[in-house]
Amino acid sequence: MRLILIFFSLIYLYASDLEIVKYVSNQPPKILVEYQNLPYALQRILRLDSKIISHYVVDFGIENHISNIKSEVETDNYKGYNYLLRLNWTNNQLQAILYDLHKHVTLLYKLYNASSYSVYPFVIHALSYDINNKLGFDDVGWIKQKIVYSIYTAPKEQDIFLADVTLTYRKKLISGGLNVFPKWANPQQTEIYYTKLETQPVLYRYNIYTGERKRVLSSKGMLIVSDVNGDELLLTLAVDDQPDIYRYNTINHSLTRLTKFAGIDVNGQFYDNDKIVFISDRLGYPNVYQKDLNTNKVSKLIHHGRNHIAVSAYHDNVVLSSRETNYAFSPNTFNLLLINKNTNFIKRLTYGGKNFLPTFSSDGGTILFIKEQRFNSKLGIIRLKENKIFYFKISKKMQSFDF
Amino acid sequence: MKKRLMMAVGIVGFLVGCGSQPSLQSSQEQNNSAQQAVSQAQPVETDLTDNTVVNVAKDSVTQQNINQKLASALSQNVVHFDFDKYNIKQSQLPIVQNVANLIKDTKGNFTVRIEGNCDEWGSDEYNYALGLKRAKTVKQALIDLGVDAKKLAIISYGESNPVCTAHTKECWAKNRRDNFTLLP
Structure with missing residues (x-):
């Protein structure tokens, strides 16, 4: 009997310790x-x-x-x-x-x-x-950072707003006409780049405090800033009616064509110091590719799935928006997938709906994205380690954002 | 004629991507050229008789009428595309031919802008590129049909210029399109 009591006492103590550790x-x-x-x-x-x-x-x-x-x-x-x-x-x-x-x-x-x-x-x-x-x-x-985003207000009308990450503070910065693809121009977040579609697309640099606006570039057809790295921009533009990715130096105004494909190359992102990742339909459907800027070698970055329409990369991790249905006449699903390009580890981050424009925070621990609904949008915040998603709703459709 | 048109459209794919040199203008370059234009501007004295004035006015009115008719006719032509595609469908070839005829049959200096548009599916950046490819395909088809390339310009509005805002398959199909606008 005594032995049995000692045995249960030991189990109890062990269990208590475990409980304390867990707490x-x-x-x-x-x-x-x-x-x-x-x-x-x-x-x-x-x-x-x-x-x-x-x-x-x-x-x-x-x-x-x-x-x-x-x-x-x-x-x-x-x-x-x-x-x-x-x-x-x-x-x-x-x-x-x-x-x-x-x-x-x-x-x-x-x-x-x-x-x-x-x-x-x-x-x-x-x-x-x-x-x-x-x-x-x-x-x-990232929680201290300011967000710039553009919203659809009417056909050929889009405004650009300034906000905090919870979209509690909102201030209209630019309105009148088509103002699209705002991107922070400097780490201090005092200036943005954005495209205004006039007779042809024009890229402006705009100071959010003074309202001063400088014309940077204009091009036929299409002109979008996809990524900013100091004085260098990755642009999707169509110099000869063909959407390709270019690197533009804002100091010496040099323009270098980085992709030369007859189809669609968009959404270029600086990656690993000497590479870019981008979306291309060179195999007949949009997918994620990388280009080594030293060797000029282009290779498919992700071998999982088809129809990836947007990408953001942080070290070995890539988050992409993947079209998982292919219906011409019924709603399609675009989910976010987190993929480690070395281990092929894949994690589904969203389940259903239309999830676009995933963007890593500077520390790689958080992803912001747009969840599009029928008549409005939500800004989504994914905390990767914490395995949580938060949404902040706006009453209009969000076209693009940067933070 | 139809055969010729199809052949012309067929070679579009081969021609796509045959690039020319970048023709971008930076703001600095533009400012320089603007300054040159200002410094070169000299007062011009012209002795105009009454008749000349009348003739010029008549000509400009006539050209204005022609342009209005062309603008109206162009706006009635819309080329539609399949989901996530930028090749011209067989059913849309007569519309492209019609636009080519309209431009070729109209005298004068003018530019027709081909505006590529998309439905709401896809990321906005990709849709801008898709819209541009739709505009470019039709531009190339028009050139192959004998339209002067100098009279054509293209732009993409992505999904930002819908003609139909309901979330139905009919609306999505209407929004996957190229419009034609006569630039002033």
Whole structure:
């Protein structure tokens, strides 16, 4: 009997240990938020950011108003929480203090200034970025980035907007006529390239703060900036009525034709320093190809499936929009697939609908894309490691975006 | 004639991609040429008699009428394409022939722009290229039918210029098309 009791006690202890380990490894740290003055809209974005980032949880608790955010922290009052975040929003300025309740140290004490109330989403995104950074998680710099996107307003009418990643802040930048394919022109995100379809397509560089617009290029037929790498642009243009990929240097104005195929070559992306990936229909259907810019060798990048209409690459990973049905007279399905080009690992990222323009974040951990619906669109955010997708709806059809 | 037209369309595929030198103009180049144009501009004195004025006016009115008729006739011709294709279907060949006749039968200096369009399926960048290929195929067919290449220009609107916005198979078919516009 005694032996049996000892045996069960050992099993119980072992199981308890296992449970503790599981708790520690799976539970994200909890942050209690206290504030002096924080409009609900800002609270909403802070909650939203913690869900999208998925590294920590913010909790506004029950009684979260305090008279002074600098008052002493009584750690005994915050059992069950790892960190305490205290905020004060006054005169478009956010004061933030992040306190480690276990180590009893202040991790962050910072002021965030907003030029006006309307830009509060960017202020909260900056705070979320800092919190994530201070807690030592993988970088989420993309959450602070601005988004430019174009939407259909009427036939031959498209406007370009500026927004944050949750599309909470929206400002119309350019309207009147067909304004398409906006692309950030610099890492500081102060200027964009976009194409305006006048008598022929014209590429402009536009400063989002001053409204200054410079004409860069014009071409017959088609002119789109597909990728920007410093002073170099990858363009899809049709110098002789033929859509091919060109490299354009904005400093010395040199233009180099990179593809020479009689069919369709589009969507060029800089890749691996000395390569480009692009979409081509050279086998009779659109698929992903790569070109080595040193050897000029063109090869098929992905051997899985057919009809890939958009691509984005990050190191060995490639995400593409793949047409999985081929109906002329009924709705087609375009899903996003994540493929490792070395291991042929394939992961389906979306299930059904029309999913276009997948774009990797600069750290490769997040993909933004457009989910098109009947009369509107959603901006999708895929968190790859966290295995989560978030959608932000707009009432019109989104044509293109960049972040 | 039909046979000839089909042969002409057939060789389009071979001709597609035979590139000429890039003819892009950068903003800098354009600015330079604009400055040259300004500096070269000299006042021109011309002694016009009343008759000359009347004749010129008459001619311009006549040309305007011709252009209006051509623009109207061109707008009634639409070439439709199959899903995700840019080759001209047999059924669309008479329309291409009709457009060729209209252009060849009209005197004067003018440019006809062939506008390629797509349905809503596919990524926008790919659709712009597909629309361009549709415009280019018809342009080449018109050249093969004897139309002066200098009178033709092409542009792609991708899926941004639908004539039908319902989400039906009839609408998608209507939007996969080339339009013809007389440029001023």
